[in-house]
Amino acid sequence: NAGVTQTPKFQVLKTGQSMTLQCAQDMNHEYMSWYRQDPGMGLRLIHYSVGAGITDQGEVPNGYNVSRSTTEDFPLRLLSAAPSQTSVYFCASSYKGTGASPLHFGNGTRLTVT
C-alpha cells in the first residue's frame, strides 16, 4: 500500500532552470493538491485538482503549473526556478465531498534554488 509517492526527495536547481515534481497516489482519490512549507508559515496551497482534467489555483500559484491527465498522477512544474521557490513541497490527496476524508500526504520534496 504505497499511498502518496513523491519524487525526487531532494533537488537542487539553478535560477532559471525548469523541472517537474512528480506525485502519484494509488488510493483512487479524486482530490489532489500541492502545498509548499516554509519556516514559520505553515503549509500554503499552490494548486489543486478535483479530478482528471480539472485543476485550479490555490493561495500561491505564481511560477507553477499543474495538469491532471489521470486520477493517479498530479505533477507540479516549475517553469523558471527562482530562489524564492526554495521550499519543501508536499503532495496530498483525499476523497472529495463529504468532509469525512482526511488528507494523505507524501513525504515531500526538498527543493533548493541557487
Added chain:
Amino acid sequence: KQEVTQIPAALSVPEGENLVLNCSFTDSAIYNLQWFRQDPGKGLTSLLLIQSSQREQTSGRLNASLDKSSGRSTLYIAASQPGDSATYLCAVMTDSWGKLQFGAGTQVVVTP
C-alpha cells in the same frame, strides 16, 4: 479569508505530563478540522479529523475538541512520552472539495 493560528509556537514538557495544544480559526464556516503530526524531514500524518457537526474525536491517548462558535480546537495528549516529540499542525477544511488552511504548527518536545 480564513486564518488559522496555533499558540504557542513551541512547547516543552517533562514526560508524563498532559499536553494541551491550541488552534483558533477566524471563520466558523468549515467542513472539518484536522490535526496532523510532522516529524523532522517527514511528511504529515493525520491524527484526528473532526467533522463540522461533531464536538470531539478520540484516538488512544489523543482527544481533540471543536467549538465552531468560538473558532477553537484543542488537542489533548494524555501522559506524554518522548516519542510524542514532533510538530503538531491543525488545519480547517474550507470547501467541500478538500482545500485546507493550515496553522503554522506547535513544536513539542517531551523530555525524559
